[in-house]
Amino acid sequence: MFPSCREHNGPVLIASPDGGMDIEEVAAKTPDRLLTLPIDIHQGLTDDVAGQVADFLNFTGDLRSKCMQEVKNIWNMFLGVDATQIEINPLIETPQGHVVAVDAKIQFDDNAEFRQKDIFGLEDFSESDPREVDAASHNLTYIGMDGNIGCLVNGAGLAMATMDIIKLYGGSPANFLDLGGGVQEHQVEHALRILTSDKTVKAVFINIFGGIVNTATIASGLIKVYNTTKIEVPLVVRLEGNNVDEAKRILAESGFPIETANDLDEAAKKAVAAIS
Template identity: 45%
Template sequence: MDVHEYQAKEILARYGIPVPRGGLAYSPEQASYRCTELGGDAWVVKAQVHSGGRGEAGGVKVCRSDREVHDVANGLFGTRLVTRQAPGGKPVYRVYVEEASDIARELYLALVLDRASEKILVVASSEGGMEIEELAERDPDAVIRSVVEPAVGLTSFQAREIAFALGLEAGQIAQAAKLFQSAYRAFRDLDATMLEINPLVVTGEGELVAVDAKMSFDDNALFRHPEITELRDRSQEDPRERHASDRGLAYVGLDGDIGCMINGAGLAMATMDMIKLAGGEPANFLDIGGGASPERVLKAFRAVLNDKAVRVMLINIFAGINRCDWVAEGVVAAFGQIDVTIPVVVRLAGTNVEEGKRILRESGLPIITADNLAEAAQEAVTAARAAVPA
């Protein structure tokens, strides 16, 4: 789950990380009032959307008067901000008005889960204010990587080592090390999967301030953090993923036209690979999990068909804890309750597979069956190509 910049900053501030003063606004008039509350002679108006690259997309503007703040906010509200990370655009329903910072240097700091080492990775750079992917490609040596040993956490020595590598002055090392350790504690305590401060600014007075911040959290750990769950903004989510999430399904929307319903994340990944190998494009990742009842299969069916780009549905079940007859009953029930107008390819294997195949065979429904994954993927790709309008 992602949160907005202002929410991430509120979290970081609770952990002692300096952030600029600011206020949230839901209308141009409120935005104008926020700058008078903050005082000063310069403010930054920031569209609050779940996407990076807001600045180059026109979602971040420096203003010199309350009238300018009003006009910028008025131009953002109700629009869809199109960025490199969100080519389809994200709706703008709120803006954050923040005091302008005196920027002497811009740094980059992030904490992410490194799945290769199964540990938390600190990523930093002395070149902040730009996308880390671009920097890593242009100058790999400019990116500092430091793996945190989970048994001891981010130690003072390791934090100071990162600060020295960033080229900070002697008087800023202790401040930076404390900030890095605070960021680590926020990441660890709240089960985050990503924390990014870009830029981490060194002000003219030599202070370190988090001018921008992004945080993402592990959905599976949100039950431990109801205060984080409350920060969810459903307007920023993919409608397909929101629909599935509300029904307890693990779903990730993709850009293809072959809808997938699979049990097990590993099998789902293998199925999507096989679809690509056969020349097709998966429309989603959907894991219905083990022990899926016919009712759960029906929910998954609706979630896949909720994507209007789907031309074919591929159901691939390897039943261990699950049962093929349950899945088959769910598929048959779906045809009875939903207007299924696209081809459906089903591959069943494992527990009660013969009973599952019998149910599908005797249903009299136009279901394409396959005996193995390669055959199922090829059948789905062939059907998708045949379904493309002339």
């Protein structure tokens, strides 16, 4: 199994002869049955490492070299498909004397989609939340939740803080929607349409801290939605950072019923009060 591991700043090979078991349980109860080998990304998976794996998995004789080759093949695939993890369970000896990976789970790096178009083109969206699929098509990150206050935020950390403070004041977030750092006006429009089309959303809390993001771009995107779509839920906006004075001017002169706030605390209270 090849997961990418922060602890080792790179890929790690994990092997155990106890096939079919929960690997976390093996690590906790019988750590001696678990082999963990960090892989130097520049050096790659060497014969020495592959040999250690084969020995630990009890492949002997001719099967040892076959296991080593299979492990190296898996490593090459890990690199070739831009995987973040390949889990093989089990790796077996066949009656014909071959070493075969019978089953596998593979996770791919979303950031490598431009290199792996054929792989990502096979993705099945039939069981996915259509809102998540819709958002992803515009390079937005959306996760639906059970609450009734829609959240439109830039940055995962700020999104988590926004959801926490909504809960603090007695509200319940309806989603996690991250605009990201390089957001464009049309993405703001689309994000707001996703939120306001959700019948469970009774208010929308927009919380933007503009570092890379130009807050005036956010404001202009919001006004465009109001000009083309009937918004029937309260909108609470807190903008701070890059070009914020221009952004506030755009909102103030729009004539639309947009509630603004000067800080996160005030904005959260207004968002919760809007549905009380």
